[in-house]
Amino acid sequence: MTSFAVTKLVAAKDLRIELRSRVLINQVLPFAAITMVLFAFALDQDDLLVRVAPGLVWLATLFSMLVVVQRSFAVEAGDGALDALRVAGVPAQGIYFGKAAALAVQLLVLETLLFAAAFVLYSSRFDGAGVFLLITSALAASCGLGLVGTLYGGLTTGTKGRESLLPLLLLPVVAPVLIGATRATEAALGVGRISMQEGWAWVALLVTYALLFGIGGSIGFGPLVDDTA
Amino acid sequence: MVLGLDLVEQREAVRSRVGLLGHSNGLYTDLTITENVAFWGATVGASAEEVSAAVERMGLAGRLSDVPVRKLSAGQRRRTALACLIARRAELWLLDEPHAGLDAAGRDELDTVLRAATAAGAMMIVASHEMERAGALATRMVEVAGGQIRGQIRGQESGTP
Amino acid sequence: MSGPTSTRATRAIGIATIVGLIWFVAFGLFLSPDDAVQRKGVRILYIHVPSAWLAYLAFIVTAVSSAAYLWKRTRSLTWDRLAGASAEVGVLFMGITLLTGSLWGRVSWGVYWVWDSRVTTTAFLFVTYLGYLAVRGLGGSHEQRARRSAVVALLAVLEIPLVHFSVEWWRPLHQQESIAKGKLQNLMLFSLFVGVIVFTLLYVWLVMHRQRVLAMQDALDDRGLEFAIAERRQEASL
Numbered sequence: 001m002t003s004f005a006v007t008k009l010v011a012a013k014d015l016r017i018e019l020r021s022r023v024l025i026n027q028v029l030p031f032a033a034i035t036m037v038l039f040a041f042a043l044d045q046d047d048l049l050v051r052v053a054p055g056l057v058w059l060a061t062l063f064s065m066l067v068v069v070q071r072s073f074a075v076e077a078g079d080g081a082l083d084a085l086r087v088a089g090v091p092a093q094g095i096y097f098g099k100a101a102a103l104a105v106q107l108l109v110l111e112t113l114l115f116a117a118a119f120v121l122y123s124s125r126f127d128g129a130g131v132f133l134l135i136t137s138a139l140a141a142s143c144g145l146g147l148v149g150t151l152y153g154g155l156t157t158g159t160k161g162r163e164s165l166l167p168l169l170l171l172p173v174v175a176p177v178l179i180g181a182t183r184a185t186e187a188a189l190g191v192g193r194i195s196m197q198e199g200w201a202w203v204a205l206l207v208t209y210a211l212l213f214g215i216g217g218s219i220g221f222g223p224l225v226d227d228t229a
Numbered sequence: 230m231v232l233g234l235d236l237v238e239q240r241e242a243v244r245s246r247v248g249l250l251g252h253s254n255g256l257y258t259d260l261t262i263t264e265n266v267a268f269w270g271a272t273v274g275a276s277a278e279e280v281s282a283a284v285e286r287m288g289l290a291g292r293l294s295d296v297p298v299r300k301l302s303a304g305q306r307r308r309t310a311l312a313c314l315i316a317r318r319a320e321l322w323l324l325d326e327p328h329a330g331l332d333a334a335g336r337d338e339l340d341t342v343l344r345a346a347t348a349a350g351a352m353m354i355v356a357s358h359e360m361e362r363a364g365a366l367a368t369r370m371v372e373v374a375g376g377q378i379r380g381q382i383r384g385q386e387s388g389t390p
Numbered sequence: 391m392s393g394p395t396s397t398r399a400t401r402a403i404g405i406a407t408i409v410g411l412i413w414f415v416a417f418g419l420f421l422s423p424d425d426a427v428q429r430k431g432v433r434i435l436y437i438h439v440p441s442a443w444l445a446y447l448a449f450i451v452t453a454v455s456s457a458a459y460l461w462k463r464t465r466s467l468t469w470d471r472l473a474g475a476s477a478e479v480g481v482l483f484m485g486i487t488l489l490t491g492s493l494w495g496r497v498s499w500g501v502y503w504v505w506d507s508r509v510t511t512t513a514f515l516f517v518t519y520l521g522y523l524a525v526r527g528l529g530g531s532h533e534q535r536a537r538r539s540a541v542v543a544l545l546a547v548l549e550i551p552l553v554h555f556s557v558e559w560w561r562p563l564h565q566q567e568s569i570a571k572g573k574l575q576n577l578m579l580f581s582l583f584v585g586v587i588v589f590t591l592l593y594v595w596l597v598m599h600r601q602r603v604l605a606m607q608d609a610l611d612d613r614g615l616e617f618a619i620a621e622r623r624q625e626a627s628l
Contacts, residue, residue, distance in 0.1 A: 001272055009271050013257065020297070021259045075257060079298075084255025088317065089244030090272055151545070155525070155538065162528060169521045169542070172514050173549045176556035183560070205559070209552055216548050220541045223460075375626025 006094025007101065014072065014102030023071050024106050029113060032064040036117050049122040051192065054185035056122070057114045058141075058178055061107065065174075066167055068106055069149040072099060073157035082157070082225060092222030096150060100217070104146030111138050130188030133199050137184035140206035144177050147210060151217040154225045180205045232320055245273070248319030252329060254310035258299035262289050262309050265298060270316035283315040286349070287342055304335030311342060315351075322346070322353040328362060340366060395602035403595045410588035417581040431497035432578070438490035439582055440589035441483045442512065447593065448480025449515060452522075453547045456540035467608065468601075470536035473543060474526055475600035477519055479593055484516040507558035514553045518546045532608050 018024055039056045043049055049056075076082035085095060118124045149170065156166045180202040186192040187199025230236065234243045256265050263284060270280045284294050287308040298306060307327065314322055327343070328336045343366060347353055356373075357363040364370060370382040396404075418436040455473035458464045491509065492502045503509065526539045 001274065006272070009268065013260075013268055016264065017257060017259045075259065078258055079256045080251070080253030081255045081257055083253075084249070085272075087244060087249050088247075088269075088272065089241045091241075155542065165521070165524055165528075168517070168524060172517050172521070172553070173545070175514065176552045179556045179560050201559075205556060212548055212552065216545055220545060223537050224541055375623045377626075 001090070001094075003091045003094035003097070006091055007098040010095050010098025011101040011105075014075075014099055015105060017075055018102070018106060024068065024109065028064050028067050028071075028110065031067065032060045032110060032114055033117055035060045035063060036114065036121055040121060046123065050124055053118045053122040053124045054189060054191065055178075055182045057111070057118050058181050058185070060114055061111055061145075062171065062174055062178060064110055065107060065145055065149055066170065068103065068110070069153040069170070070163055070166060072103055072150070073153045077157050086226055092225065093218045095225075096154070096217055096221035097214075099153075100143075100146040100150040100214075102146075103149050104142040107142045107145055108138060111142065124189060124191075126189055130190065130196060130199070133184060133196060133203070134188035137181055137188065137199070137203050137206060140203055140210060141177050141181035141184075144206055144210035144213060145174060147213045147217050148173055148177075151213065151221055151224070154221055157225070176209055177206060180209070245317075246319060247321045247323060248314035248317060249323045249325075250307075250310055250314065250327060251325045254306050255313070256298045256306060256309060259297055261295050261297055262301070262305075262312070263294045265309060266312045266316045269313035273316075273318050275316050275318065280316050283312045286315060286345060287312040288338070302335070303330045304332070304338055307331065307335070307339060308342060311346065315346065315349075320350075320352060322351050324353060324355045326357055327355060328357065328359060336362065395599050395606070400595060400598050403591055403598070407588065407591040407595050410584070410591055414581070414584050414588045417577075417584055431494065434490050434494040434497065436581055436585050438487060438494055440585035441487040441490060443586050444589050444593050445480050445484040445487050445512070445515065447590070448476045448483065448597075449519070449546075449550075451476040451597075452480065452543050456543035459536055459540045460544070467532055467536055468605070470532070470540065471601050471604040471608070472597070473539065474523075474604055475597045477522055477526075477543075478600060479596045481516065481519045481523060483589075483593075484512065484519060487512060488516060505557075505561050507554050507561070510557045510561075511550060511554040515546075515550055518549065522546060532611070 036056060039060075040049060043052070073082070082095070086092065115124075119126065152166060152170045152173065156162045156169065183194055184199045184202040184206070187194045187196050187202070231243050232246050234246070236243055257268070260268070263280070266284055267277075267280045270276075270283065275283075281290070284290050289305065289308055289312060293305070298309060301309065324343075327339060331339060340362070343353065343355075355363055355366065364382075372379045372382055414436075418433055452473045455469045455476065459466070459469040459473065488509075491512075495504060496502050522539060522542055525542050526535060528535070528538065530538075
């Protein structure tokens, strides 16, 4: 079976599992929303909140992502499904891109809802001029996060003690996405002193990031999940 | 050489034809029986008819096939895993202690389906501590101790094991 | 397999390191002049710059060793242990770099931290290396550990430039940096040079010893495994 067909199959399977179990909707989303509320408690100033809303949305996304990645691999480890796939000779690259795609889709849903929450909770304003930039940057960032999350999720899945490594490994690696996505979003929403042009430059960084880790991940994912300890 | 393929050079091809079932079943517990079998069938491009045939062969057809796997008994999960092997068109089945964790009824069920599967053409190697039960199933038995083959208990002597 | 990990080579390097360190202390603390602006505070640089050099050298050695392990033709657990030993020494010196850098920043500009690409990237490298060492401790066979950590090390090579560039675009290098570096006199430069040489010797000495200790640990594990297999065979023949 071709890698591309496997990708579609695995992505559909992951999304179907999510639709069935609704972990994103029932657990992750409330967690992310509470995080947004806690940010407001911590920062305590309304005009400050509007200014930093883009950063807070992406921070909440990153923290929630840890849960979504662990869930993505918990369904594989629960009954040994990922191992069974590899033993059956299903191409690792296809599995990698399939899970990354499903993760990216889930993150996009999460981001959309978090932006809505920001408009409600932080009174963010949006005049529509930067909508194209906003959507493109969210897409690019989500692709990058999906690829990186799947890669490190595959590394840390499995026996005890490994899951707790995920935050330590993943959060430094996604820092460029946080910087790029936040700056692009600030440009799109017109907060801060950043121009639309600069915003698009940041999108270029996000795309480069996704490309580089996409290549790195397609090579590294197989060796990482194939060890059995 | 396994199934006419070189074990080292054509590793991926060998893997896709061999079905391994250890003590875990390799299932997605949130999905139904049909969805699991269809997923595995899709990895080899099986049609919907093949998938439902595999489900039926394992005695899981009907309303049961739309139940999520996490609600099934151990025996039913085992049979689902075997249905996946059938849907995948595995030619050689490697079963490690397939009766483990099943009650008496579950073990009898399993024996029936294993016989049916071999009758349909699959080749099986079963590792088991249950000499009697495995003996009733097997056409050939070999004793293994400390990682080494100790001797044939039954079956034709042939060149390669 | 027991006993110390010294050989003639490590003893020679060790002695050279000690001699060098004495010489270095002489230059760093006494013979080189005070800076016109920072006075004695500039001497922190003599530890900071060589440590930073070492930290990045260790990182490169770990990355190259990891690649060497993964490439089939040169696959050998020695590369894996070299990568691990280098990372352990590297993390130590990265910590020293950050600490001394922070102190020097306080002395020269009055701040313990600054959000520019150089400082931030070094901090990220530090954390990434802590993660790498944690991955090495995950257990499993030697080959599993080697392959897993080699992949992580190479992903870190991918990550660090991305972090550097994104922080660089976010907060370009401060002007103060260029002013501070410009006015080093000859003797100070020489002291720094001595420091770099001596610290490199120290690095080599530490890594050689550590790599041998890791080899001994692996051999000990292997012996334990062989023993267990032999026991299993024995009980089967009873």
